[in-house]
Amino acid sequence: MVPRTAELHELVDRRLRAVGQRYTQQRRTLVEALHRDGKPSSITDLLAHVQLPQSSIYRNLTVLEQAGAVRRVVTEEDFARYELAEDLTEHHHHLICSSCGRVEDVTIPASLEADVDRTLEGVARRTGFASISHRLDVIGTCSDCA
Amino acid sequence: MVPRTAELHELVDRRLRAVGQRYTQQRRTLVEALHRDGKPSSITDLLAHVQLPQSSIYRNLTVLEQAGAVRRVVTEEDFARYELAEDLTEHHHHLICSSCGRVEDVTIPASLEADVDRTLEGVARRTGFASISHRLDVIGTCSDCA
DNA sequence: CTTCCTGCAAAAGTTTTGCATTAAC
DNA sequence: GTTAATGCAAAACTTTTGCAGGAAG
Numbered sequence: 409m410v411p412r413t414a415e416l417h418e419l420v421d422r423r424l425r426a427v428g429q430r431y432t433q434q435r436r437t438l439v440e441a442l443h444r445d446g447k448p449s450s451i452t453d454l455l456a457h458v459q460l461p462q463s464s465i466y467r468n469l470t471v472l473e474q475a476g477a478v479r480r481v482v483t484e485e486d487f488a489r490y491e492l493a494e495d496l497t498e499h500h501h502h503l504i505c506s507s508c509g510r511v512e513d514v515t516i517p518a519s520l521e522a523d524v525d526r527t528l529e530g531v532a533r534r535t536g537f538a539s540i541s542h543r544l545d546v547i548g549t550c551s552d553c554a
Numbered sequence: 555m556v557p558r559t560a561e562l563h564e565l566v567d568r569r570l571r572a573v574g575q576r577y578t579q580q581r582r583t584l585v586e587a588l589h590r591d592g593k594p595s596s597i598t599d600l601l602a603h604v605q606l607p608q609s610s611i612y613r614n615l616t617v618l619e620q621a622g623a624v625r626r627v628v629t630e631e632d633f634a635r636y637e638l639a640e641d642l643t644e645h646h647h648h649l650i651c652s653s654c655g656r657v658e659d660v661t662i663p664a665s666l667e668a669d670v671d672r673t674l675e676g677v678a679r680r681t682g683f684a685s686i687s688h689r690l691d692v693i694g695t696c697s698d699c700a
Numbered sequence: 701c702t703t704c705c706t707g708c709a710a711a712a713g714t715t716t717t718g719c720a721t722t723a724a725c
Numbered sequence: 726g727t728t729a730a731t732g733c734a735a736a737a738c739t740t741t742t743g744c745a746g747g748a749a750g
Contacts, residue, residue: 428729429729429730430723430724430725430729430730432723432724432729432730432731433723433724434730434731435730451714451715452714460731460732461731461732461733462715463715463716463717463731463732463733463734464730464731464732466714466715466716467716467730467731468730468731470716471730480630482628482629482630483628484626484628486634486713486714486739486740487713487714487715488632488714488715503677503678503681503683505683506686512681512683514677514681516673516674516677517673520669520670520673523666523669524666524670524690527662527663527666528662528692531649531660531662531692532649532692532694535649535658535660536696536697536700537649537651537658537692537694537695537696537697538694538695538700539692539693539694540652540693540694540695541692541693541694542690542691542692542693543689543690543691543692543693544670544674544688544689544690545688545689546674546677546678546683546685546687546688546689547685547686547687547688547689548678548683548684548685548686548687549683549684549686550682550683551682551683554682554684574704575704575705576704576705576748576749576750578704578705578706578748578749579748580705580706597739597740598739606706607706607707607708608740609706609707609708609709609740609741609742610705610706610707612739612740612741613705613706613741613742614705614706616741617705632714632715632738632739633738633739633740634739634740
């Protein structure tokens with residue numbers, strides 16, 4: 409389910425082209441950084457890990473998001489985080505520490521996923537919402553902050 | 555399960571006192587505005603609905619949050635929203651429109667709630683997290699934006 | 701009267717934008 | 726060569742803070 413690094417770039421490239429965008433060196437660098445991190449990164453994180461101007465990071469993440477290669481993640485913090493799109497990694501959820509802001513990836517049993525999907529689909533339909541996705545996170549205190 | 559307005563103030567008052575804070579007129583005004591709105595309000599919303607300085611709104615919401623009377627809600631937008639604490643209303647989830655930012659409250663069947671709770675409790679324990687709460691939202695497109 | 705809350709204005713932090721230059725195709 | 730991406734600096738927007746004055750207990 410998780411693509412090898414080689415075909416990861418292939419996939420991102422295709423999605424960018426599909427929306428009339430180029431897969432430039434900077435964008436490649438960002439995708440690799442997000443892939444290495446394996447959990448949602450803040451702009452500050454990225455600034456420290458890659459050598460790129462801040463405005464380029466913002467602009468390229470926005471482009472990558474519109475191409476469906478990257479997802480913007482909201483946490484309890486007052487800045488955004490970014491991660492590779494779920495279908496370039498695998499469907500997962502987040503453990504968010506409300507004390508230090510740390511974010512970890514977790515998966516839950518497929519049976520529960522299916523229940524959640526089915527229920528929310530119904531909820532959305534009844535309220536005139538077109539459901540695109542759900543967000544199921546655990547907010548708590550991580551072992552370091554306990 | 556939903557307290558009448560009279561005892562709502564009673565409850566908020568008690569929680570504020572418990573953390574050494576006063577239930578001032580401004581805070582009462584904010585609680586009433588949030589209660590009227592019935593869904594998460596942004597600071598801009600509150601500025602329009604109540605006649606209070608911006609800094610007082612921020613400061614009082616922070617106090618009310620620390621007292622456990624109000625909850626800070628993060629959406630896909632790049633500003634926060636606030637709502638009354640869940641045990642002053644009732645446990646619910648959000649339909650978030652990724653196009654216009656609109657947020658609606660919804661409830662899901664108690665049986666699914668219980669499944670989710672049980673599963674996340676286990677997930678949290680295995681990863682050293684102390685689970686305080688979960689967040690289950692539907693991200694989609696509302697009927698106006700469809 | 702003493703402590704905490706309020707209001708204004710300024711500061712801090714995150715994200716966006718204008719425009720000249722450079723890289724991609 | 727033409728079009729789109731980049732880099733820098735400035736602007737926009739959300740949120741926080743310092744401090745003098747006012748309300749609450």
